Amino acid sequence: MATQTRHRCDEYYRMYLDHDVSFTKEIIKDIGLIPEKNFLRYGGENIPCIIYSASMTRSRIIAQLRAPICEKIGLGNKTASLSLAFKREKSQDPVSLFINSKIAGFTPYKSDIPGVNFVTLTYMNKPPDDFIYKLGTVLSERSDETKRKEERIPVDDETTKTMNLQTDKIWVFCDNKQIPCVLKDISFSGAKVITKGQKEFFANKPIKLVLNISNLDGISAMIGKVVYCEEIVINKTIKFISLGLAFDKAKIPDSYKEWVQSFMNK
Numbered sequence: 001m002a003t004q005t006r007h008r009c010d011e012y013y014r015m016y017l018d019h020d021v022s023f024t025k026e027i028i029k030d031i032g033l034i035p036e037k038n039f040l041r042y043g044g045e046n047i048p049c050i051i052y053s054a055s056m057t058r059s060r061i062i063a064q065l066r067a068p069i070c071e072k073i074g075l076g077n078k079t080a081s082l083s084l085a086f087k088r089e090k091s092q093d094p095v096s097l098f099i100n101s102k103i104a105g106f107t108p109y110k111s112d113i114p115g116v117n118f119v120t121l122t123y124m125n126k127p128p129d130d131f132i133y134k135l136g137t138v139l140s141e142r143s144d145e146t147k148r149k150e151e152r153i154p155v156d157d158e159t160t161k162t163m164n165l166q167t168d169k170i171w172v173f174c175d176n177k178q179i180p181c182v183l184k185d186i187s188f189s190g191a192k193v194i195t196k197g198q199k200e201f202f203a204n205k206p207i208k209l210v211l212n213i214s215n216l217d218g219i220s221a222m223i224g225k226v227v228y229c230e231e232i233v234i235n236k237t238i239k240f241i242s243l244g245l246a247f248d249k250a251k252i253p254d255s256y257k258e259w260v261q262s263f264m265n266k
Contacts, residue, residue, distance in 0.1 A: 009129045012136025013056055019139050023051045031134045034094055037085035040119065042103075043072060046083070052118065056132055059101070059121045062109055070106070078103040082121055086134070097131050100124040152185040152192075153263060163263055169212035172243070173221070174205055181243075183211075188260055190224065190246045197241050199229045209245055213259065223251045 021027060028035060028051075039046040040063050049063035059082055065073075080101050085094040101121035109116040126132075153159065160167050165183065172181050172195060181195035191209055208221040224247040232240040 005133065006129060009132045009136065012140070013126065013132050016136055016139045017056050020053045020055045021135055021138055022053045027138060031138065032087035034085040034087060037083075037094065037096075039083040040121075041081040041083055041098075042069060043077070045069075049082075049119070051084070054135065056127060056135060057123055058104070059099075059123075061119050061121065063117060063119050064115045065106060065117050065119070066115065073103050073106070079124075080121065084131070086130070095130060097128045099127045099131065151264065152187045153260070154185050155183045159263075163259075164214040166212040166214060169210075171210045172245075173208040173210065174202055174226075181209075184242070186260065188252075188257060189249070190227070190244065191222070193243050193245065194232065194240050195243065196239075199231055199241060202226045202241060202243055203229050207243075207245060222256065223248045 023033070027033075033051070035050065036048075038049050038051055038061075040049045040061060041047075047063050047065070047069075049061040052060040052062055054060070061082070080103050082099040082101055084097045084099070086097070088095050099121075101123050104120040104122045106117040106119040108114075109118055153163075155163070155165070167183070170181055170183055170193075171178050172193060173179075179195050179197060181193040184192040184194055186192075193209065203226060205226050206223075207226050208223055210221050222245075224245045226243050227246045228244040230242040232242055
């Protein structure tokens with residue numbers, strides 16, 4: 001492992017020592033874990049297991065423990081090893097890792113599935129750098145994503161050109177009414193627009209923001225909710241409304257995320 005990568009592992013270990021990562025399908029795919037090659041090694045046996053969650057100090061797994069094994073653990077024989085396998089780039093041979101552990105406890109997974117248990121393992125020493133690097137990368141990306149969600153891109157004459165926004169074709173839809181608006185800023189999770197109307201008409205209502213972007217398909221309407229309204233008074237007869245929009249996380253298109261990300265990286 002290169003010196004720079006080792007240094008990064010040391011940083012990850014210090015920063016994320018006790019941060020748990022739930023092993024969802026997405027995480028398993030991202031880190032290249034090979035689920036069928038995960039084992040709890042105990043008393044000379046390789047017991048197939050599912051990684052439920054892990055940190056740099058412990059893991060929670062799901063495994064079937066036979067009665068004799070449970071008895072041994074109860075008598076204090078708690079030394080075990082967690083065997084993991086990861087895909088290797090540009091090679092068919094996996095990366096195999098072993099983490100010396102102690103069985104801190106186990107509880108039944110489901111009452112109707114006898115013998116299958118949640119097993120908590122605490123590591124006896126620092127896990128391998130490859131493991132630290134994979135978990136640390138996931139945790140670092142999560143941290144960056146959280147920060148980016150709140151980072152806002154101001155929209156002005158210069159940025160609209162860079163972002164290929166067609167400013168004369170931006171609307172909000174509220175209560176089945178299509179209303180032209182001006183985009184003031186935008187982020188991964190929402191936007192701020194200025195439009196005409198009454199505060200009472202928009203407050204806390206579902207809303208759609210339509211963005212027309214040259215040379216980009218797939219974004220269409222951003223579905224969300226009005227989270228704040230503020231009146232902007234120009235004079236006695238001219239009033240505008242500033243709206244804060246929060247997008248529905250489950251309905252944000254990947255194309256939108258990629259579009260915002262590409263601009264933030266510039």
